[in-house]
Amino acid sequence: MPMVDMKEDSPATINSMQRKQALETSGVVNSEAGQHSVKPGWYREMRVFKWSWQGLSPLLIQEVQARIAVSNNERTHADLIDTVKGYRPGNWIYEWSQEAALRMMDGKRALEVADLELAKHHFLQSCLLYTVAGHPHLRGDKLANDAHLLANQAYQQAGLLLPNPLKIERVPFQGREVQCYLHLPKTDDPVPLVIMAGGGDALQTDYLRVFQDFLEPKGVALLTVDMPGIGYSAHWTLSQETSALYEAVVEHMSESPYVLADKIALMGLRIGGHAAVRTAVMMPDKVAAVAAIGAVVHDALVEPKVETRVSQMLIDEIASRLGVDSARPHLLAATLTNYSLRRQGLLGLRKINVPMLGIAHPQDLFGTVEDAKLIAQSSYGGEVHLLKRPTFASAYDAAFAKACDWITRHLT
Known part of the structure; x- marks a missing residue:
């Protein structure tokens, strides 16, 4: 048998070394890697309600968490479970990506035997798992970026198998293009459109169920867009003009042959x-029309002690979107005051004719x-809806159900 030349500088070996040496997530946007965890034990905030609602098994979530917890590999912070260094067993991104890769292979096997429904299921599961692997999606996190790429590949594979295949829209913005996903109901006619502005901890692949459960049955399309600082919009920071990207998207979609130009609404989370x-x-x-779910427009942005009320992960997440160092949270808090829509003079002084729904948890x-x-109050026809479940996180599905019902009434 011929000898196999295992050179240390082969592309596969170099890539493996780079992965093992990649900066661990908790230090990506924090030059001092200092931590103050509101929930001792984990760096990341667990979005279990969200992940379960999207389609992940709670038992699988617990299983992967357990594998991370029992790892004896070196951690950036000995007291934070999910900070295992390098792409190896126990590392958050590694463990979730292993599960995602298995579902990807299952999907390809199902395609080989022409079981398209099963293949779609496995590809969507793979996408969800790769998305959780990249949580909280910090810019500069090499391993998370790899997971994002694979999540989108899985989503596009699944999108080909939908009753009405996924369409990709490329929106020109500030000298580049932003890739967006367009889901259309089955019809040959132009339809109303909802543009989804996701939360700061979400990729645009997170909202397929919103379309399938609430919009598609009403004949309404959904366009998903990554927020500046994340996913396909990672080239840009989240400036005080948070609407700049979405203004470009609205302009672009108003020219689309698939869409009724006078029936474009926005739905936003956080x-x-x-x-x-x-x-x-x-x-x-x-x-x-606009439906805003748990929207952060003033109060939390002007709170002077915001860094004492949130986890280090959330501070890092905000800093990543804004393109700043999270090692100085008091400076970050001062920057956020400029994002207040009341202080910008855009809310509270006059009313606009666009109906706006504010959804909040007490x-x-x-x-x-x-x-x-x-x-x-800043809108003619504005309304408020209060969520009644124990926490905002547990009301995830109820919030989307209300938002979609309200917004489709204004569109159809």
């Missing part, structure tokens, strides 16, 4: 709600009830 509301204020003649520290009222 900071995406900020962007959606700001877009409506800047383009009142182009936007038909116990939410970020998208407060007062912020929801501010949104509604």
